[in-house]
Amino acid sequence: MESSVQSKTNPATAARPLPLATSPDLRLSVIGTGYLGATHAVCMAALGFETLGLDTDAEKIAALSAGRLPFYEPGLEDLLRDQLATGRLRFTTSYEEAAAFADVHFLCVGTPQRTDGPGADLRYVDGAVEALGPHLTRPCLLVGKSTVPVGTAARLGARLAQLAPAGRDAEVAWNPEFLREGFAVQDTLRPDRLVFGVASDRAERLLRQVYAPLLAPAHEEEPVPSVVADLATAELVKVAANSFLAMKISFINAMAEVCEAAGADVLPLARALSHDPRIGGRFLRPGIGFGGGCLPKDIRAFTARAEELGVGRAVEFLHQADEVNLRRRTAVVDLARELSGGDLCGRRVTVLGAAFKPGSDDVRDSPALAVADLIEREGAEVVVYDPMAMDNARKVFPSLSFADSVTKAALGSDVLLHLTEWPEFEHIDPRALAATVTGRHIIDGRNTLDASRWRAAGWEYRALGRS
Ligand SMILES: NC(=O)C1=CN([C@@H]2O[C@H](COP(=O)(O)OP(=O)(O)OC[C@H]3O[C@@H](n4cnc5c(N)ncnc54)[C@H](O)[C@@H]3O)[C@@H](O)[C@H]2O)C=CC1
Ligand SMILES: O=C(O)[C@H]1O[C@H](OP(=O)(O)OP(=O)(O)OC[C@H]2O[C@@H](n3ccc(=O)[nH]c3=O)[C@H](O)[C@@H]2O)[C@H](O)[C@@H](O)[C@@H]1O
Numbered sequence: 001m002e003s004s005v006q007s008k009t010n011p012a013t014a015a016r017p018l019p020l021a022t023s024p025d026l027r028l029s030v031i032g033t034g035y036l037g038a039t040h041a042v043c044m045a046a047l048g049f050e051t052l053g054l055d056t057d058a059e060k061i062a063a064l065s066a067g068r069l070p071f072y073e074p075g076l077e078d079l080l081r082d083q084l085a086t087g088r089l090r091f092t093t094s095y096e097e098a099a100a101f102a103d104v105h106f107l108c109v110g111t112p113q114r115t116d117g118p119g120a121d122l123r124y125v126d127g128a129v130e131a132l133g134p135h136l137t138r139p140c141l142l143v144g145k146s147t148v149p150v151g152t153a154a155r156l157g158a159r160l161a162q163l164a165p166a167g168r169d170a171e172v173a174w175n176p177e178f179l180r181e182g183f184a185v186q187d188t189l190r191p192d193r194l195v196f197g198v199a200s201d202r203a204e205r206l207l208r209q210v211y212a213p214l215l216a217p218a219h220e221e222e223p224v225p226s227v228v229a230d231l232a233t234a235e236l237v238k239v240a241a242n243s244f245l246a247m248k249i250s251f252i253n254a255m256a257e258v259c260e261a262a263g264a265d266v267l268p269l270a271r272a273l274s275h276d277p278r279i280g281g282r283f284l285r286p287g288i289g290f291g292g293g294c295l296p297k298d299i300r301a302f303t304a305r306a307e308e309l310g311v312g313r314a315v316e317f318l319h320q321a322d323e324v325n326l327r328r329r330t331a332v333v334d335l336a337r338e339l340s341g342g343d344l345c346g347r348r349v350t351v352l353g354a355a356f357k358p359g360s361d362d363v364r365d366s367p368a369l370a371v372a373d374l375i376e377r378e379g380a381e382v383v384v385y386d387p388m389a390m391d392n393a394r395k396v397f398p399s400l401s402f403a404d405s406v407t408k409a410a411l412g413s414d415v416l417l418h419l420t421e422w423p424e425f426e427h428i429d430p431r432a433l434a435a436t437v438t439g440r441h442i443i444d445g446r447n448t449l450d451a452s453r454w455r456a457a458g459w460e461y462r463a464l465g466r467s
Pocket of ligand 1: 031033054055108110124125127131146178179180181
């Protein structure tokens, strides 16, 4: 057997060979092929496993089967096509087929926030187990990757043992996922760590077999560190990690609020903190705060679960992190109103950015769109431009206006808002743009533009946390 393969086309993997599975006869299914599951299925195939992706969304399955990724993720579509071409990767909507096919099933369905409260909506996780369970006639491992409230894995394990003809030979493990959108391929093929939440030696053995190419790489790379824990601890690692990240962002944004009141500047403050290796500079970028399909809903679900467990007070700081985060959005609206002479009604406001962060077309809980929506509600005409997320943004906020370039979006605008820090926006020529706008006002909601260039071109440049 060849010891490695190399993707010809994928920038995320082209630089180094991919290690191949040492147990390629293990067959895998991946249930739920959204941002996480599609990435996982493609990457598992790239590691050499025969992999079957399953989703209840037939359109998504048809697109993936045809080599089309239903969302934007750098490098993933090329790798999807490579893996379809090898024949190792297929997609289906049939639970029966997945159950007959795989030894290890990865559960990657969504766990959004409930519509009636802060907790996680577990209907998709439960639905998948109910659908898969009755078909499990032979020993297998169901490995949860979705982010769930602590206690879910044990509950699902008990339910699976009831549903599956294989009984307790159909076991549950938890292997939380830490990938970032925009870096999904490299984070999956080269994670910072692997966490194995297991209730038996057999489950740990199977997980080690699956991840053998990363745990004991054939090439010169360092092995990926792994941590083995019980099911509950593994579930908690994930929400603890996202809570810490959210808290770190909200910490620097809280400092930004103080800087605004004190006439200080949060950028040198953050830079000074970042030189302390105990603090570090990552996730210390002040701005309009965090959004996306994970950090906001995960800290809320964690708070709700902690309250159920009677330890709500232990994570009270997460309430504050959430509040600080949401206040940054209204701070941008307040600043836009101020620059509009006290009233946004009838003003034309340009919003640069719709994705919750650059490198993604994901608009779930996007701070940029939340601000655009708030401003539109005050009677302004809001025109949005984003290099990647326009289609998704239009679906969620059909009443906003959209333009297909910075220049068109900014035409006649009174205030320009920079809300997602796509590299394209750093290269805007403020002088050229000045000629097309009505008011030369820019709010840099991400603190990444060069203030001096904008000011030199006659713009009033304002940013959060800076006097
Ligand atoms: N998006 C990310 O970067 C990461 C997400 N996570 C977690 O992974 C989970 C999934 O997140 P995303 O991929 O972002 O969500 P998503 O919404 O993009 O994908 C979920 C997929 O599950 C499918 N689905 C729903 N019910 C199903 C069922 N019964 N059977 C089969 N498929 C079903 C949906 O059609 C959809 O394609 C969440 O718990 C999230 O917190 C964890 C780490 C990273
Ligand atoms: O559970 C998840 O789904 C994932 O959530 C985050 O990943 P992701 O949501 O892709 O994006 P991040 O890079 O974490 O950014 C989240 C938000 O925080 C904002 N952010 C990030 C860093 C920073 O310094 N400041 C800041 O405002 C970003 O603009 C973005 O809106 C985590 O980083 C992943 O480890 C985790 O797996």
